[in-house]
Amino acid sequence: MRLALYDDNQLGAVTEAGIVPLSHQLPWPHDPDPLTAxxxxxxxxxxxxxxxxxxxASAAGAPQQVATARLRAPVLxxxxxxxCASNYAEHVHEMHEVQERTLGEVTSWMMNFDVFLKAPSSISGPAEPIRLPPEVVAAGQEIHHESELVIVLGKGGKDIPTEDALSHVFGYTIGLDITVRGAADRSRRKSYDTFSPTGPWLVTADELTDPGDxxxxxxxxGEQRQRVHTSTLITAVPEIISYASRMMTLLPGDLIFTGAPPGVGPINSGDRLHTTISRIGELRLDVV
Structure with a gap:
């Protein structure tokens, strides 16, 4: 299924005819507040x-047109x-030039695969623009786009075996890991508000069974910058989940951005970004 959150964080199924409301089908009261939902x-x-x-319920319900709904981030x-850092070989290669330009040196440990944390408050949805921090723009630092497949965890867990990892996934969505290039810690440079846009909906794991394809x-x-196939991930989705769960307990609803493809580049106010992932959809975002 394609599941969306829209308007006051109502749950809906996205069908060819539109969005079918589903909140009333859940066995729990709907709470529109994302902090307590x-x-x-x-x-x-x-x-x-x-x-x-x-x-x-999706098949029997009355849909409304997607264009009439305010789509939210499909996570709460x-x-x-x-x-994930350094998870496509071509991106690792291009980061040598990016770091030389923005840092004046290459930081070798940053070229190795690993995971890091971003602030949940950096999440935004399809209807919100990416907002560039004025102080970063004034300082002349580059801010880059990184289009990524995003995992939405289902039952979570600790020390999850690789062979069982995909059973812990609720679904997948499109995300951008917006990044200030500079010397600060990754979490510091990637956690500004609107620096984790996601959407337009998620596709549940029972429908999207192979995240490596x-x-x-x-x-x-309108200019193509990034194009990649997820089969070329250095660390594939099951291994990412297993690796992360060895360090911290993964909880239902947690997100994992799977890594930046090659072709990262600067964004500026007035830009229009368009990301597509096959079998999921497309995400169009303005930069302000």
Missing amino acids: GWWRLLCQEYPKLRAELAA NPSKVLA LDIQLTAN
Whole structure:
């Protein structure tokens, strides 16, 4: 299923005819406040038990046009937003030049795969622009786009075996890991408000069964900058989940950005970004 959050964080199924409301089908009260919306984390955890009922309601319900709904980020208040560093070989190669230009040197440890944390408050949705921090712009620092496949965790867990990792996934969505280039810690440079835009909806893992067979593309103002296939991830989705869970307990609704493809580049006020991931959809964002 394609599941969206829209208007006051209502749950809907995205069909060819439009968005079918589903909040009334859940066994818990709908709470529109993202800070207290425990119903969302319960849905992430309990979706396999609710799948058949939600699918039936989606098929029988009356849809509204997607264009009339205000789409929100298809996630609510995760306990953690994790992101993968150096997870495509061509991106690792291009970062040598980027670091020489923006840092004056190459930081070797940053060329190795690892995971780091981003602030959950950096999440934004399809209807919100990416807002560049005025002080960063005034300082002349580059701010880059990084289009990525994003994992939304289902039942979570600790020390998850690689062979069981995909059973812990609720779904997948499109995300951009917006990044200030500079000497500060990754989390510091990637956690500004609107620096984790996601959307336009998520595709549940029962429909998207192979996250290693997806095409990712990004254009800026109509110019193609990024194009990659997820089969070329250095650390694939199951290994990412297992690795992260050895360091910290993953909880329902947590997000994992799987890594930047090659072709990262600067964004500026007035730019229009367009990211597509096959079998998920497209995300169009303005930069202000």
